[in-house]
Amino acid sequence: MCQGISLARCEIPESLIERYRLQERIIRRGDDGGDEYRFLLAERTPLLPVWDENQFVMLPWGNRDRRAGVPVSGWCPQESLESGAWSHWEPREVFIPATFGFDRGVWYQIREGLKGILLADRREQPRVYILTQRSTHYYEVMTRNNREPVMVGETI
Amino acid sequence: MAGKEPAVKKLIGHLDSDCFYVSAERVRFRALRGIPVGVLGNQGACVIAKSYELKAAGVKTGVPIWDARRICPEAVFVKRDFRWYEVLSRKMLDLLHEVSPTVEYYSIDEMFFDASQLPRVFGTSMEAATQQLQQRMLEEVGVPVSIGIAETRTLAKLGSDSSKPFGVHVLHDLTEREHREFLRSTPVEELCGIGRRSAQKLADHKIYNCLEFIRADSTFIRKLLTIKGEGLWWELQGEPVQKIVTQRPPHKAISRGGSVGGKTADPVEQQAWIVRNVERLIEAIDYHGVFTRHLVLTLERVNDHGWAGQVVLAEPTNSFKMLAAVYRELLERSDSRRKAISHMHLIAQKLSYRDEIQRTLFETAWVASNGDRLTDHPLDKVADLKQQINQKIGRFAIRSGETLHLPEIYADETNDYDICDVQGKMCF
Known part of the structure; x- marks a missing residue:
């Protein structure tokens, strides 16, 4: 499963950088590379950048709190979404822009972004989950993971 | 006057x-x-x-x-994404054709060209003209390149290699001393055609760099490394031996295949891979305007010996029906059903140009082991239509139903294309 993403600096409006204190997330992979903002699930307060109804926002990534009344996970398997198992929370599909994805130690390129779902927990706090599906052979060999994120406009 | x-x-x-x-x-x-x-x-x-x-x-x-x-x-x-790489490679080739009358498409990312006219085309010295060409490549194609200019191919290649990344090396302008120094600083392994074994042979005679190489006697080099080695010797002296080749010499064999997506022991999937590779093979055969008469199948099996089998047909053909039947039969003969295979190669040999074939007046047939009798259909209308549609819409837009067992491969557009499917280049 995708355990992190990063987004090129130019993709994030300046106004959001201060509001969400994104400066702390800036990394640079090479001396001549561009700045990126990194978002990892393992962080203390995991966030994901999300385009929701033409608004660019930063939202909590998944849920770790069993009392929140929503699934304890960072991902939503597409099969279970389609089976109706998530209907209770009235999930809405959102777009998660990403430049690179991270899975089991491998950073890979993402052309546009990922599909996610947005739902509200017991306290009406919005939470975003990355949609996943069975990995292609290629993705599985590359990351040794049998689940991959659902990407927009491409399959790895 | x-x-x-x-x-x-x-x-x-x-x-x-x-x-x-x-x-x-x-x-x-x-x-x-x-x-x-x-x-x-x-x-x-x-x-x-x-x-x-x-x-x-x-x-x-x-x-x-x-x-x-x-x-x-x-x-x-x-x-x-080899398809994208070919798009850019062809753009580079087109740009090179604008400034040079003779261009060799050596590989997807390497080209030899007649550089004699560069100063005239760009209206400046050779070095400045080469830099301008390099800049045009970067601006118009987006790809950084290194360029070597010299009297021979071998020296030109050494020039570009030594100037990487994004450098230009004009060797013919060097003074004799500079030239000697350049050769001294270039190990013989850098020469195209000198592999590990040849390098070892040279090392046994204390020849480690290109200067030592050209100081050796040419007949000695020929004895040691055959006529090809002697060719390099002359080329390093600035005497051209290898010309720029603008048209690929006729193939002796055409091969398609490779990995089968990991390994598979599923007979239906194995057959699907066979048919996919037959379609790729016919595409290449058609591109070169040839027929084949000698079909070889090689299989690499997991934890087992490899296998190779062949069939020689009575008549040369490009018929999908015939080739697919022969390769299915060869797969059957290999007894690979239920054995995991990892790679397969389909090789078409005994190639003949289509306009050079005298067809027999009598019907010839190939009889499969199950008794099926197949006659040649070089003008198979369905195959012809399939080819026309695929040329217009895209590769594998219409393909054999047998390949439906590889949904993942066909769902993924980057799998459409392999590096050997880039036609017209001289080497892999």
């Missing part, structure tokens, strides 16, 4: 893209610029190309991704 113009010295250029696959990805994805990037091969398991940043981190070509990510945790890995 106008005086006779001085003869222009014949010079050869060698243009070599800098980390081509990575550069091609950077043309369309800016975020990859300046960072360590590895391009992964067909299965996503190995690094087949790397950026200079990844190379500097210690990752070599061919390294498995799990080693590469350990050596360089910040590296970004990209799936190969």
Whole structure:
């Protein structure tokens, strides 16, 4: 499963950088590379950048709190979404822009972004989950993971 | 009366893209610029190309991704897209044709060309003209290249190699002393055609660099490394032996195949791979305007010996019906059903140009082991229609139903294309 993403600096409006204190997330992979903002699930307060109804926002990534009344996970398997198992929370599909994805130690390129779902927990706090599906052979060999994120406009 | 113009010295250029696959990805994805990037091969398991940043981190070509990510945790890995690489490669070729009358499409990222006219085309010195050509490549195609200019192919290639990345090396302008120094600093292994064994043979005679190589006697080099080695000897002296070849010499054999997406013991999937590769093989046969009469199948099996089988047909053909039947039969003969195979290669030999064939007046047939009798259908209307539609809409738009068992391969557009499907280049 995708355990992190990063987004090129130019993709994030300046106004959001201060509001969400994104400066702390800036990394640079090479001396001549561009700045990126990194978002990892393992962080203390995991966030994901999300385009929701033409608004660019930063939202909590998944849920770790069993009392929140929503699934304890960072991902939503597409099969279970389609089976109706998530209907209770009235999930809405959102777009998660990403430049690179991270899975089991491998950073890979993402052309546009990922599909996610947005739902509200017991306290009406919005939470975003990355949609996943069975990995292609290629993705599985590359990351040794049998689940991959659902990407927009491409399959790895 | 106008005086006779001085003869222009014949010079050869060698243009070599800098980390081509990575550069091609950077043309369309800016975020990859300046960072360590590895391009992964067909299965996503190995690094087949790397950026200079990844190379500097210690990752070599061919390294498995799990080693590469350990050596360089910040590296970004990209799936190969040979179709896109060919688009850019052809753009480079077109641009080169604008400034040179003679261009050799050596490989997807390397071209030799007649450089004699460059100063006239750009209206400046050879060095400045070569730099301008390099700049045009960068601006119009987006790919950084290194260029070597010299009297011979071998020297031109050494020139481009020695100027990487993004350099220009004009060797024919060097003084004799500079030239000697250049040869002294170039190990013989850098020569195209000197592999590990040849290098060892030379080392046994204390020949380690190109200067020592040309100081040896040419007949001695010929004895040691055959006529090809002697050719290199002359080329290093500035005497052209290898010409720029604008048309590929006729093939002796055409092969298609490769990995079967990991390994498979499923007979239906094995057959699907056979048919997919038959379709690719026929595409190549048609491109070259030939028929084949001798069909070979080789299989690599997991934890088992490899297998090879062949069939010689009475008549040369390009018929899908015939070729597919023969290869299905060969797969059957190999007794590979229920054995896991990892790679297969379909090789078409005894090739003849279509307009040079005298067809027999009598019907000939190939009889399969199950008694099926197949006659040749070179003008098979269905196959012809399939080819026309695929040429118009895209590869595999119409394909055999037997390949439906490989949904993942066909759902993934980058699997449409393999590096050997780039036609017209001289080498792999």
